[in-house]
Amino acid sequence: MSGACDSCGTCCRDSAPRVARVDASQIATLFSMLSDPTRLQVLHALLYAPTGELCVCDLAAGLGRDDTTISHQLRVLRQHKVVAMRKVGRVVYYRLVDEHIRQLLCMGQDHIQEEHVSGGTLDREVLQ
Numbered sequence: 001m002s003g004a005c006d007s008c009g010t011c012c013r014d015s016a017p018r019v020a021r022v023d024a025s026q027i028a029t030l031f032s033m034l035s036d037p038t039r040l041q042v043l044h045a046l047l048y049a050p051t052g053e054l055c056v057c058d059l060a061a062g063l064g065r066d067d068t069t070i071s072h073q074l075r076v077l078r079q080h081k082v083v084a085m086r087k088v089g090r091v092v093y094y095r096l097v098d099e100h101i102r103q104l105l106c107m108g109q110d111h112i113q114e115e116h117v118s119g120g121t122l123d124r125e126v127l128q
Contacts, residue, residue: 033080034104038065039073046083046096047105053086053095 019027034040041063046054054062060070074094077083082101086093096102 029080030082030104033077033082034108036073038063038069039077042070042073042077043082043096043101043105046094047102049095053093055091055093059094 034043042059045059045062046052056067056070056074059065059074060067063070074083074085078085078094081097083094084097086095096105
């Protein structure tokens with residue numbers, strides 16, 4: 001046998017790095033935060049906010065949603081450390097927590113705009 005340990009003929013069991021279960025769970029939770037369209041719209045608005053932060057009423061008005069919906073989504077995002085808040089009097093301003101979240105949002109946007117992805121299927125050249 002030539003060191004193969006599966007049907008494809010390549011043994012990668014020992015060479016491929018593994019992600020710990022706890023890390024995999026945390027990463028999955030982060031991606032689940034990005035899987036909700038309303039949360040994604042909120043994050044996108046924060047990403048492109050001129051000052052880097054917005055209050056609930058500005059987010060709600062800009063997204064055409066009510067304050068309650070936006071507040072709920074921001075609470076979920078804050079609990080999962082995706083956004084941070086700053087309170088000034090009675091007004092609460094929200095911002096993306098760090099550059100990693102910005103990069104994830106930008107990469108997602110770039111990915112859906114790539115030329116090799118069209119209509120949900122990969123072009124043949126990508127598969128070859």
